[in-house]
Amino acid sequence: MIKLVECPRDAMQGRSEFIDTAIKAAYINQLSQVGFDTIDFGSFVSPKAVPQMRDTEEVLSLLDLFNAKSKLLAIVVNRRGAEDALHFEEIDYLGFPLSVSETFQQRNTNKSINEALDTVEEIQNLCEVKGKTLVTYLSMGFGNPYGDPFSSELVAQFVHHLDELGIKIISFADTVGSATPELISELYTVNSKEFPRIEFGLHLHTHPQLLKPKIDAAVASGCMRFDGAIKGYGGCPFAEDELVGNVATESLIAILEGHGFDLNLNKIEFVEAMKLANVVFH
Incomplete structure (x- = not known):
């Protein structure tokens, strides 16, 4: 079954003007009625690093989760x-x-990769104690603009290390739009066979006209978890100046339904979410 992850946090985090807390909560409440598997709703990070997310705890307190359909x-x-x-x-x-x-690990979290791997292990242990699940995003998972080493074999080494830590969900993240259909196919085909215990997802930043061949390749290679953001808003504020946006959820839905998948979404609630997005991201 296809899992769709809606990412308002990623859509909002790089915006310079602060989005009112009540508006954020109203938007996430609306998204929770659509039927997405998961909503990436906020972050617990330094308010100096990501000012837009400084109210995540308050947003959470305003969410109506009684009838929510999403995690x-x-x-x-x-x-x-x-x-x-x-x-x-x-x-x-x-x-x-x-x-x-x-380079990007330092820019994004002020850590080396080795330090970040230690942190992953720490957080994984905490999650297991609390009965939560850690999703590890492999950012720059399809190459990087810094000249740092990259290969599909290197990605597989990361996956192997995470598998040893007991990580159950890994999302390959194309932070700067460098993924090709061929590389997507290679990464998912190789890793899904080698690590059957892991659920692999796809978090793309891409130009809209390049989206369909990439999603087609991911589907053909067995990927069943996709991240999107309504209208393609957002991107990573720590990547580079010329950002490519998130995958527009409405485009993702159309492509996946074109493959014959029943996504079990409430389309009426989705239309309302699209309307509300115009208010949030005006």
Whole structure:
């Protein structure tokens, strides 16, 4: 079954103007009625690093989760953030951005890759104690603009290490739009066979006109977990100046339904979410 992850956190985090807390909560409440598997709703990180996310805890307090159809995911980058997030039983998943690129790991979390791997192990242990699931994002998972080493074999080494830590969900993240259909096919085909215990996802930043061949390749290679953001808003503020956006959820839905998948979404609620997105990201 296809799992769709809606990412309002990723859509919002790089915006310079602060989005009102009540508006964020209203938007996430609307998204929770659509039928997405998971909503990446906020992050427990330094407010200096990501000012837009400084109200994540308050947003959480305003969410109406009684009839929500989605699980909640929060991004963390260190033990303290993980401990903060784990105080809330409403949060099902913690997400950690682990980079294949040493340069980007430093830019994104102010850690080396080795330090970040130690943090992943710490957070994984905390999640297991609390009955939560850690989602590890392999950012720069399809190459990087910094000249750092990259190969599909290097990605497989990261996956092997994470498998040894007991990580159950890994999302390959194309932070700067460098994925090709051929590389997507290679990464998913090789790793899904080698590590059958792991659920592999795809978090693309891409130009809209290049999206369909990439999703087609992922589907053909067995990927069943896809991240998107309504209207393609957002991107990573720590990557580079010329950002490519998130995958537009409406485009992702159309492509996946074109493959014959029943995504079990409430289309009426989705239309309302699209309308509300115009208010949030005006």
